[in-house]
Amino acid sequence: MKNDTPTTVIEVKNLACGYGETVVLQKVSFSVHPQELLFVIGGSGCGKSTLLRCMIGLLKPVHGDVAYFGKSFTAADTVQRRDILKTFGVLYQNSALWSSMTLAENVSLPLEEHTSLTREDRREITALKLAQVGLSGSEELYPSELSGGMKKRAALARALALDPAIVFFDEPSTGLDPITSREMDELILQVRDTLGTTMVIVSHQLSSIFRLADRVIMLDRESKGIIAEGAPRDLAAKSTNPRVREFLKQDEEFSKQTNHASAKKPVSISK
Ligand SMILES: Nc1ncnc2c1ncn2[C@@H]1O[C@H](COP(=O)(O)OP(=O)(O)OP(=O)(O)O)[C@@H](O)[C@H]1O
Ligand SMILES: [Mg+2]
The missing domain is CATH 3.40.50.300 (P-loop containing nucleotide triphosphate hydrolases)
Structure with a gap:
């Protein structure tokens, strides 16, 4: 430290x-x-x-x-x-993922809103964040296709998007x-x-x-x-x-x- x-x-x-x-x-x-x-x-x-x-x-x-x-x-x-x-990143009581967006789009949202990263960089960071929560390969899934535990993981990935x-x-x-x-x-x-x-x-x-x-x-x-x-x-x-x-x-x-x-x-x- x-x-x-x-x-x-x-x-x-x-x-x-x-x-x-x-x-x-x-x-x-x-x-x-x-x-x-x-x-x-x-x-x-x-x-x-x-x-x-x-x-x-x-x-x-x-x-x-x-x-x-x-x-x-x-x-x-x-x-x-x-x-x-x-x-800080926040995970709400009910996960609060956007249902009309894929997991990748959900996780990428804070990056789009708060950074000027290129689409490719955003894609890489999104994949990394999903990997960090054990959801590699789930980029194109929609929240309705996820179990409760996966939704929480995805919400954590989104909360971690901006490090x-x-x-x-x-x-x-x-x-x-x-x-x-x-x-x-x-x-x-x-x-x-x-x-x-x-x-x-x-x-x-x-x-x-x-x-x-x-x-x-x-x-x-x-x-x-x-x-x-x-x-x-x-x-x-x-x-x-x-x-x-x-x-x-x-x-x-x-x-x-x-x-x-x-x-x-x-x-x-x-x-
Ligand atoms: N939007 C709101 N408008 C008015 N009162 C509210 C609102 N949200 C919560 N309250 C009231 O504030 C008090 C505290 O609610 P809060 O949701 O913070 O409790 P909590 O400890 O998170 O409960 P839980 O364990 O059930 O999630 C409760 O009496 C609740 O009815
Ligand atoms: Mg509460």
């Missing part, structure tokens, strides 16, 4: 967000470190997706600030905002069977380990949280904010908040399996 690498990739300060008169979250502060897998967890409706929307600029914060690499996103002008937007420093991922395992969900977890780890991507992942899938998360922040609907922050195993064992312990409760057999799964595997994707 270079000496000038910042220690904080994202800094969320005293953030409040909501819809109209409804306050969903308030006084939310946390930071995300380089190459960290940070999970945003909590029960349904506690504001996980809302926090993500606020962080990526889809929802204007009611109060507070989100900064990337030390530069405020909230206070940025149009040009600064565009530069910051290029530093972002950060990827936001809302519910990677929704709608996936346990095996496909586990493959998705492994892919996420590989991307982080090979490309050095910082990842902010929304999830309430316990298996993924224990397998992947370096740290979690747990949101709570009642208190409209963060009720716990730390490594999932530490929180599960030591949190003084019974709601946190209850949420992170896992049986011992499952714990053994996830400990085993989180051992580093050889990386097989191309950089």
